[in-house]
Amino acid sequence: MSSKRSETAALVKKQRSNAGSNASKGYSRRTASSGMEQSVFRFKDVNFVVGSGKKQRNLLSDITGKVRYGHVLAVMGPSGAGKTTLISALTLDAFYGKPSGKVTLNGVKLTDSVFKQHCYVMKQHDKHWPYLTCRETLQYAAELYNVSAKKDIPLVVEEIIQKMGLSVCSETRCARLSGGQQRRLSIGVALLKQPTLLFLDEPTSGLDAAAAENIMQEIVRVAKEERLIIMCSIHQPSTKVYNGFDEVMILSKGREAFSGPIKTAPTYFDSIGYPIPEQMNPAEHFLDLVNSDFSSPEEVDRILNEWEETNPNRAGSVHGTDNDDDGQKGIAAGLHRNPCTDMMIMFRRHARLIVRDPVLYVGRCIIILVTNVVFGFVYWSARVQEQAQAPNKHFINIWFAGVATNMGVVAVYALNDEFKSILRESKNGMVSPMSYVIAKSVMVLPVIYLTSLFALIIPGFVIQQFPWSSIVPGTLLWSALFFCFENLAECLAVWIDDPIIGMLQFMNFWFMCFLFSGNFLNSEIMYWPFELFYHILPFSYYLRSATYTYLHDIEWDKCVGGPSAGQPICVPSGDPTEVLNSMTFIYSVVDAEDHYLRDIIVILGIAGVFKIVYLIGVFYKTRRVAAIK
Ligand SMILES: Nc1ncnc2c1ncn2[C@@H]1O[C@H](COP(=O)(O)OP(=O)(O)OP(=O)(O)O)[C@@H](O)[C@H]1O
Numbered sequence: 295m296s297s298k299r300s301e302t303a304a305l306v307k308k309q310r311s312n313a314g315s316n317a318s319k320g321y322s323r324r325t326a327s328s329g330m331e332q333s334v335f336r337f338k339d340v341n342f343v344v345g346s347g348k349k350q351r352n353l354l355s356d357i358t359g360k361v362r363y364g365h366v367l368a369v370m371g372p373s374g375a376g377k378t379t380l381i382s383a384l385t386l387d388a389f390y391g392k393p394s395g396k397v398t399l400n401g402v403k404l405t406d407s408v409f410k411q412h413c414y415v416m417k418q419h420d421k422h423w424p425y426l427t428c429r430e431t432l433q434y435a436a437e438l439y440n441v442s443a444k445k446d447i448p449l450v451v452e453e454i455i456q457k458m459g460l461s462v463c464s465e466t467r468c469a470r471l472s473g474g475q476q477r478r479l480s481i482g483v484a485l486l487k488q489p490t491l492l493f494l495d496e497p498t499s500g501l502d503a504a505a506a507e508n509i510m511q512e513i514v515r516v517a518k519e520e521r522l523i524i525m526c527s528i529h530q531p532s533t534k535v536y537n538g539f540d541e542v543m544i545l546s547k548g549r550e551a552f553s554g555p556i557k558t559a560p561t562y563f564d565s566i567g568y569p570i571p572e573q574m575n576p577a578e579h580f581l582d583l584v585n586s587d588f589s590s591p592e593e594v595d596r597i598l599n600e601w602e603e604t605n606p607n608r609a610g611s612v613h614g615t616d617n618d619d620d621g622q623k624g625i626a627a628g629l630h631r632n633p634c635t636d637m638m639i640m641f642r643r644h645a646r647l648i649v650r651d652p653v654l655y656v657g658r659c660i661i662i663l664v665t666n667v668v669f670g671f672v673y674w675s676a677r678v679q680e681q682a683q684a685p686n687k688h689f690i691n692i693w694f695a696g697v698a699t700n701m702g703v704v705a706v707y708a709l710n711d712e713f714k715s716i717l718r719e720s721k722n723g724m725v726s727p728m729s730y731v732i733a734k735s736v737m738v739l740p741v742i743y744l745t746s747l748f749a750l751i752i753p754g755f756v757i758q759q760f761p762w763s764s765i766v767p768g769t770l771l772w773s774a775l776f777f778c779f780e781n782l783a784e785c786l787a788v789w790i791d792d793p794i795i796g797m798l799q800f801m802n803f804w805f806m807c808f809l810f811s812g813n814f815l816n817s818e819i820m821y822w823p824f825e826l827f828y829h830i831l832p833f834s835y836y837l838r839s840a841t842y843t844y845l846h847d848i849e850w851d852k853c854v855g856g857p858s859a860g861q862p863i864c865v866p867s868g869d870p871t872e873v874l875n876s877m878t879f880i881y882s883v884v885d886a887e888d889h890y891l892r893d894i895i896v897i898l899g900i901a902g903v904f905k906i907v908y909l910i911g912v913f914y915k916t917r918r919v920a921a922i923k
Pocket residue numbers: 344353371372373374375376377378379380390529
C-alpha cells in the first residue's frame with residue numbers, strides 16, 4: 295500500500311516537473327485553454343429587499359465592486375452586516391427577497407448557465423457525502439467535472455490531496471472528518487472545477503486560528519497561481535491573513551463602509567478621522583468602527599454616510615471605471631459533458647452510497663427482517679390450515695407490509711439530506727439533475743425487490759408457511775407497495791425543506807392509508823367524501839391482493855358447526871373461495887375474486903403520480919434561480 299502511495303507521489307512530482315512553473319498541470323488547463331484567464335467580475339448597485347409595504351427592509355443597499363483575475367476580494371463586516379446575503383445574491387441564490395443590480399463576468403450578465411459553467415460557490419456549512427472517503431469525493435468530482443483523461447484522474451486527485459493537506463485523512467469517510475478537513479475538502483472540490491470565479495462564504499468559520507490562517511493563505515495562493523477570481527466573506531482575519539487580500543469590502547447594516555484595494559483602506563479611514571492605531575490589526579480596527587457594539591449607532595451611520603458621500607459614483611472611483619473592457623470581454627464555452635458518461639459515474643456513486651448508507655436500505659432491510667420475524671413468531675398459531683386462523687393469516691399481511699412501509703419515514707430524512715447535496719452539486723455544475731434521477735431511480739429498483747425478500751422469505755414463507763407457489767406474486771406485490779411509499783418519501787424529501795415536517799407528513803399519509811384500507815372500517819359505510827381515500831390510497835389494493843394471493847388455494851381443514859363468536863369463519867367444505875367469501879363479511883377489503891393485476895397496476899399508478907411530483911420538484915428546485923433584475 296505504502297509503496298503504491300510513494301509511486302503515486304513520484305508520478306505527481308514528475309507530472310509537476312513536466313508542467314514547468316505551473317505546479318498544477320493536471321487540472322489547471324481549463325481556464326487557460328478556454329481563454330478565461332484574464333477575467334473580471336463586476337457587480338454594481340446590488341440591492342436586496344425583503345418584505346413588502348411597511349415591513350419592507352433593505353438588506354443590501356447599492357453594493358458595488360469589481361475583482362480581477364488572480365485577486366481575492368474579502369467581504370468583512372460585523373455579524374448581520376449582510377455578507378452572506380451579498381454572496382447569496384451574487385450567486386443567484388437569495389430566494390427570500392428581491393435582488394436587483396447589475397452583475398457581470400467579463401461584461402456578460404451572470405446567469406444560471408454562466409454560473410454553472412464558470413463559477414463555484416462554497417457555502418458556509420460544508421456538505422459532503424458522509425459515506426464516501428475524502429479521496430472518493432475528489433475522485434467523483436474530478437470525473438464529473440471531466441478534469442482530465444480518466445487514467446490521469448488518480449494523479450490529479452492525489453495532487454489536490456497533497457495541496458490541501460488531506461493526506462492524513464484521504465481514506466477517511468467524510469462524516470468523520472474534522473471541521474478544518476471538511477473545509478479543505480470543499481476547497482479541493484471547488485479547485486477541481488477550475489472555476490473562473492470562486493465564491494467562498496466564511497471559509498474559515500469553525501476553524502481555529504492556525505487552521506484559518508492556513509486555509510486563507512492557500513486560497514490567496516490558489517487565486518494567484520490559478521488566476522482565479524475569489525470573493526470570500528470572512529470574520530475578523532488575522533493581520534497576516536488580511537494582508538494577503540487584494541481588495542476589501544467592509545459592510546455594515548447592508549451598506550458599504552469601504553470598498554477598494556486593501557492598500558487604500560488605511561489612507562481612506564485616516565482621511566475621515568479614524569487612523570489605524572499602532573500595533574493594531576487593521577481588519578479589527580475597521581470592523582470595530584462599523585460594529586454598533588463598539589461604536590455608537592450614530593457613529594456607524596456617519597461612517598457609512600461618509601463613504602456614500604465621498605464616493606457618489608463608486609463604480610467610477612474606487613472600483614475603477616464603469617467600462618467593462620478592462621478584462622477579457624465575453625466568456626468561453628464551458629465544461630464539455632457527455633450525458634452517458636455522467637450517468638455511468640452517477641450509477642457507480644449511487645451504488646456505493648446505497649451499499650454504505652445504513653439508513654437508506656441496508657439498515658432498513660435488516661430491521662424489516664427482524665420485525666417481520668417477530669410478527670411471524672407472534673402469529674405462530676396462524677401457521678396451520680384451520681379456518682379459525684384465516685383472520686390471523688390476513689392480519690399477518692397487514693403487519694408485514696404496514697410496519698415496513700411505515701419505516702419509510704427515515705427515508706424522508708435521508709433523501710432530504712441527499713437532495714441538499716444534489717442541489718449544491720447541481721448549482722456548481724457538477725451533476726445534471728437528469729443523470730441523478732435516472733441513476734437513482736434505476737439503482738433503487740433491485741434494492742426494493744431485495745427488501746421484499748428480506749421482508750417475506752423467512753418471516754412469511756419459512757415461519758408462517760405461506761405457499762411457495764405465491765412467492766413471485768407475493769414479493770412483487772409487496773415491492774410495489776414499498777416502491778409507492780419510497781416514492782412518497784422522495785416527494786416529501788424534495789418538496790419540503792424541513793425534513794421533520796416531511797417526516798410528519800409521511801406519517802400522516804401512512805395513517806390515512808391504514809385507516810382507509812377497508813380493513814378496520816367498511817368502505818361501504820364510510821361517509822362519502824372519506825370513501826374517496828379508500829379508492830385513491832394504496833393499502834386497500836395491497837391488502838386485497840395479498841390476502842387473496844396467500845389464501846386462495848389453501849387446503850383448509852373442514853369445519854363443523856358453522857360460524858360462532860369464537861370462530862367467525864367456518865365453511866363446512868373448507869373451499870378456499872368460500873372461506874374468502876365469508877371473510878369479506880368481516881373485512882370488506884377481502885375479495886374471493888382475483889384482482890391481482892388491477893391492484894398492482896393501481897399501486898404502481900399511485901407510485902407513478904408520486905414519481906412525477908418528485909421529478910417536477912427536482913427539476914424545479916435545481917433550476918430555480920433568484921435572478922438579479
Ligand atoms: N431569510 C431571511 N429573511 C429575512 N431576513 C434575513 C434572512 N436571512 C438573513 N436575514 C437578515 O439579513 C441580515 C444580514 O444577514 P447575513 O446572514 O447576510 O449577515 P452576515 O453578515 O453574513 O452575518 P454573520 O456573519 O453572522 O453570518 C440580518 O439582519 C439577517 O437577520
